[in-house]
Amino acid sequence: MKKSINKIERVIVDSFRDNINQKKVIENLESQLLIERRAMLLDIIQIIDAFEKAEQLIIEREWDKTEQSEKSIKRLLTAKTKTLSILEKYGVSKILFNNNMCNDEYCKTIGDEPDSTKPNGYILSIEKTGYTYENKPLRVAEVLIVKN
Helix, strand or coil, X not given: CHHHHHHHHHXXXXXXXXXXXXXXXXXXXXXXXXXXXXXXXXXXXXXXHHHHHHHHHHHHCCCCCXXXXXXXXXXXXXXXXXXXXXXXHCCEEECCCHHHECCCCCEEEXXXXXXXXXXXXXXXXXXXXXEEECCEEEECEEEEEECC
């Protein structure tokens, strides 16, 4: 009887250890999945960056001034809009700044300029859009700020 109780206890202990090990395996897989998902989302954001650079170039060179080119550009930028909506569907959103003020958690300062009409830390321009994923920074914004 004692042998069978010891055997049962060993089976229970072994099962418990197996469960703990399986839990660790699952946690590692979930962690790896999150890392891979974040990397994929950053790759998709690079597509948005390419569209934004092209859009900026079009405006700078005034290629958007004719009706025909304006229609073509809108059709082209439909892909950007769809890509942004896919990102939003999966919990990615653009970082917005309250009162246009820099927030160290969500932006990286890449330059500064004096402007006595604005407070220190005021964002003059966003050079690279930042994004959050599940309410955490996925990619911080790169900004130019006021520094007096």
